Amino acid sequence: MMTGHFEAAEELSKILKSRRFDAVERWEKQRKKILELNPLVNAYITVFDKPLCRKDFRKRLLRGLTVAVKDVFHVSGYPTTAGSKLFANRVSSHTAPVVEKLLEAGAAVNGKTNLHEFAFGVSNINPHFGACKNPFDLARVSGGSSGGSAVAVALGMCDIGLGTDTAGSVRIPASFCGVVGFKPSIGSLSTEGVIPLSWSLDHVGTLSRSVWETAVAYAVMTNKVKEISKITPAKLERLKIGVPINYFLEYLSHDVREMFEQSLKKMEAKGAELVDIHVPDVEKAVRCRTVIGFAESSAYHLGVCKGNLAVYGEDVKQRIVAGLSITAVGYLTALRARKKLVAKFRQVFNQVDVLATPTTTITAHRIDEQEIDVDGKIINVRAATLRNTEPFNLYGVPSISIPMGFSSKGLPTGLQLVADFGEDFKLLGIAYGVEKLFKTSS
Amino acid sequence: MEKAVEKLLRIAGIEYRDVKNRFDDSAWKNIEILEELLEVVEDDDRPF
Numbered sequence: 001m002m003t004g005h006f007e008a009a010e011e012l013s014k015i016l017k018s019r020r021f022d023a024v025e026r027w028e029k030q031r032k033k034i035l036e037l038n039p040l041v042n043a044y045i046t047v048f049d050k051p052l053c054r055k056d057f058r059k060r061l062l063r064g065l066t067v068a069v070k071d072v073f074h075v076s077g078y079p080t081t082a083g084s085k086l087f088a089n090r091v092s093s094h095t096a097p098v099v100e101k102l103l104e105a106g107a108a109v110n111g112k113t114n115l116h117e118f119a120f121g122v123s124n125i126n127p128h129f130g131a132c133k134n135p136f137d138l139a140r141v142s143g144g145s146s147g148g149s150a151v152a153v154a155l156g157m158c159d160i161g162l163g164t165d166t167a168g169s170v171r172i173p174a175s176f177c178g179v180v181g182f183k184p185s186i187g188s189l190s191t192e193g194v195i196p197l198s199w200s201l202d203h204v205g206t207l208s209r210s211v212w213e214t215a216v217a218y219a220v221m222t223n224k225v226k227e228i229s230k231i232t233p234a235k236l237e238r239l240k241i242g243v244p245i246n247y248f249l250e251y252l253s254h255d256v257r258e259m260f261e262q263s264l265k266k267m268e269a270k271g272a273e274l275v276d277i278h279v280p281d282v283e284k285a286v287r288c289r290t291v292i293g294f295a296e297s298s299a300y301h302l303g304v305c306k307g308n309l310a311v312y313g314e315d316v317k318q319r320i321v322a323g324l325s326i327t328a329v330g331y332l333t334a335l336r337a338r339k340k341l342v343a344k345f346r347q348v349f350n351q352v353d354v355l356a357t358p359t360t361t362i363t364a365h366r367i368d369e370q371e372i373d374v375d376g377k378i379i380n381v382r383a384a385t386l387r388n389t390e391p392f393n394l395y396g397v398p399s400i401s402i403p404m405g406f407s408s409k410g411l412p413t414g415l416q417l418v419a420d421f422g423e424d425f426k427l428l429g430i431a432y433g434v435e436k437l438f439k440t441s442s
Numbered sequence: 443m444e445k446a447v448e449k450l451l452r453i454a455g456i457e458y459r460d461v462k463n464r465f466d467d468s469a470w471k472n473i474e475i476l477e478e479l480l481e482v483v484e485d486d487d488r489p490f
Contacts (some may be wrong), residue, residue, distance in 0.1 A: 284482060287475045307455035321461045322468035324450060330476040335490035337482040 006135070006154060006178075012213050016063060023064025023108065024061075027051050030110060038140060042130040043072045043151040044111045045081055051108035052078075060106025061225065062216075069160035069378040070146050071112040072119055072195040075099055082195045083115040083145075085128045085311050086304075096193025098162065098204055098221050105220040108131050110158055113148025119164055119197045119317045120297060121145055122172050122385045123367075128137055131367050132308040134176060136411050140364040143176035143385065145169040146207065150177040153207045160217050162205035165275060166197045168359075168389025169419050170205035171401040175359035175414025178403045180435075182206050182214045183426045185375040186396030189221050198296040200335075201289065201370045201393045211402065211432040227425055233433035234426075237271030242352035247282040248388050253362045253374050255407035260358045263404045263415050266441050267356075267434060275352050280412065282391050285341045289394040291334040293324055296324025338394060354430055357388050359414030388416060398424045400431045404438060 015021050031047075038044050040105040052075065057064045069075060072082050074092035081087045101108065112431070114132040116124050124144030132147035134140040135154050142151050146163025152172035153161045163170040165183040174181025182205050189204035196202055204221075208214045215231040218224075219401065242250075266273050298320045301309065309317055348355065365372055365381045372381050392399045397418055404415035417434065419427035447465065448458045458465065 132478050156490070281482070284478060288479060288482075291472065291475055291479075302454055305454060307453065309454040309456050317456070318461070318464050321451070321456070321464050324454070325465050325469035326472050327476070332490065333476055333479045333483060336488070337479040339488075339490060340482050340486070414467070 006156070012065060012159060012172070012216065015065070015426055021063060024060065027064070027066065027108065027110065030157050033155060034111070037155055037157070040134045041135060041142075041151050041155070042114050042149045042153070043132060043157060044068070045083070045114050045129050045148070046079055046112040046251070048078070048109065048111050051110040052103070053108035054103055054106065057108060059107040060104070061220065062102070062106035064106060064108045065159040067099075067107045067160045068111055068113045068149050068152040069099060069109055069162045070115050070149050070164060072115065072164055073162060073190065074100050074193045075109060078112060080112065080195065082119070083117045083126050084127060085228050086308060088128070089266045094193060099193070101221045101223070102217070105225070107160070112153055113161065115148055116145035116169075117313045117316045118195070118301070119145040119166065119169060120319055122168060122382055124148070124173065125367060133367070134364045136178065137364070137409075140366050140411070141176065143173035143360070143364060146205070147173040149207045150174055150179055150181065153179045153209060159208070160213060163205050163207055164191075164194060164197070165203045165205045165288065165393065166201045167393055168386045170207060171359050171389045171399060171416060172385055174207055174401040176364040176412065178412030180211055180214050180403070181401045182218065182428070183392070183399050184218060185398045185421050188424060196296075198293040200296060201293050203388070203393065211400070211428060211435045214400070215425070215428045215432070218428065231425070231428065231432065233436045234429040234439065236267055236433050239272045240275050240352040241272050242275050242277035242348060242355040244279050244355065244357060245276045246278055248279070248357040251361050251374055251377065251379055251384060251387065252358060255363060255409075256358045256361060256413050259405045259407070259413040260415065261437070264356065266437055267307065270408065270437055275350060277348055277355065279348060279355070280344050281341055284337070285345065285391045285394045285401045288334045288337050288341060289390055291330055292394070294319065294323035295326040295331040295334075298326070311337060328433060332334050346420060353419070354419040354427065357416045357418070359388060359416040360385055360389050363407045363409070363411035363413060365377070392418055397421050398427045400427060402431055402435050402438070405442065413415070
C-alpha cells in the first residue's frame with residue numbers, strides 16, 4: 001500500500017473560496033507526485049509538460065483545478081491512443097466538448113490517463129502501456145477501463161478524473177481504488193470527440209474524491225452551474241432505499257457483503273426505509289447489453305483496425321471476434337428488447353427513491369488472477385467485476401459509486417446508488433448525504 | 443457459411459482457424475440470446 005501518498009477528500013469548495021489558493025503551486029505539487037509515482041502505478045499515458053488551460057483561468061470558476069482525461073477523449077494537439085498500439089502515433093485535431101466545457105470553466109488538463117485497451121475490459125491490464133496498478137496493493141488491478149483516472153484521483157495527481165462507462169468502467173475503478181465514480185443519465189454528457197466502445201451504451205463520467213466535487217464537475221459539463229449552490233447533502237429520513245432481493249447480492253465476497261450490510265444498517269439508523277425490491281429481468285438485460293455492446297464494438301473495430309486486429313491484445317481481440325458472430329437480426333432484436341426492458345425496470349422507482357447495491361461483488365483482484373474463489377464458488381474475475389454495474393448501462397439511468405469502507409485486507413469497497421433517468425442531481429444529493437453519514441460514523 | 447466467416451475475419455486481418463472456437467461458441471450463444479430476447483419483444487411491431 002502506498003501509505004502517505006493518498007490525497008484526503010478535502011472539499012474543493014474550501015480551496016475555491018480561499019484567497020490564498022495558488023493554482024501553479026498546486027500544479028507543481030501534483031506534477032512532482034506524478035513523476036514520482038507514475039512509474040509505479042501507470043496511471044498516465046501522457047503527462048503534459050504544462051497543464052492546458054485558458055489564459056485567464058484564475059478569473060473563472062474552477063481557478064486552475066486540474067483534470068486528468070482518460071485517453072479516449074480528444075484534446076487538440078495531443079496524442080489520443082485509446083490505450084492501443086494502433087493509435088499510438090495519432091495526434092488529435094480537436095477537443096471533446098466535455099473537455100472544452102471544463103477548460104472554459106477554468107480547469108487545467110494535466111494529462112491523458114491509462115485505460116483498458118480501447119476501453120474494452122474492466123481490469124485495466126493494458127498490454128501496450130502496462131497494467132494500471134491499484135494504489136492499495138500494487139499486485140492488484142486498478143479496475144477499468146477508466147483505471148488511470150481513478151488512480152490519479154486517489155493519489156492526488158489531479159483533482160478530477162474524466163472517464164467513460166459502458167459496463168461499469170467509471171464505477172468499477174472507483175470502487176477498487178476508494179474514490180467516487182459517477183455515471184450520469186445516458187446522453188446527459190456528450191460523447192462527441194470520444195473514441196467509442198459502443199455508441200448506444202457509452203456514458204461519459206467522472207472520478208473524484210468527494211460527491212461535491214463530482215456534482216461541481218457535472219454541473220459545469222451540463223451548463224448548470226447555478227445548481228452548484230443548491231448541492232447539499234440530502235436528509236436520509238424517510239428516504240426509500242430499494243435493496244434488490246435477486247441477482248445483485250448473489251456471489252458477493254464475504255468482505256463486500258459485510259460492508260454492504262453495515263452500510264444498510266447505518267442508513268436505516270439514520271431514518272432511511274429499506275425496501276426489498278425484485279428487479280425484473282436483470283439477466284435478460286445483461287445479455288441484451290452484451291449483444292448490443294459487442295456488436296457495436298465489433299462494427300467499429302472492423303472498420304478502424306484496417307486489417308490489423310492481430311495487433312490488439314488477446315482479450316480485446318477475442319471479444320471483437322465474439323462480436324463479429326452476432327447477426328443483424330440478433331442486434332436489432334436486442335435493440336427492440338432494450339426498450340421493453342428499460343420500461344419495465346424503471347417501474348421500480350414507483351416504489352423507491354434509489355436502489356442500493358455493492359458496486360462490485362469482489363474487491364480488486366490480483367493482476368495474475370483469472371478466477372476467484374467466492375465462498376467456495378469459482379468465479380471468473382471479469383464476470384464478478386462488472387456483474388452489478390452493467391445492467392445500468394442498458395437502462396441508461398444515473399449511478400454512482402461511493403466508498404463504503406475497507407475489507408479485512410485493507411482494500412476499498414464501493415456502494416452503488418442508482419436513481420431514475422434524469423434524476424442526476426437528486427442522486428448526487430442523496431449520495432452526498434450518504435457519504436456524510438459514512439464519514440461521521442466511520 | 444464457413445467461407446463467409448473466413449472472409450469476414452480476413453477483413454479484420456485474422457484467420458478463422460485461429461479463432462474458430464471463440465467465434466463458433468459465441469455464434470451459438472448469440473442465437474440462444476436471440477431466442478430469449480424474441481420472447482421479450484413478443485408481437486410488438488414497433489422498431490427500436
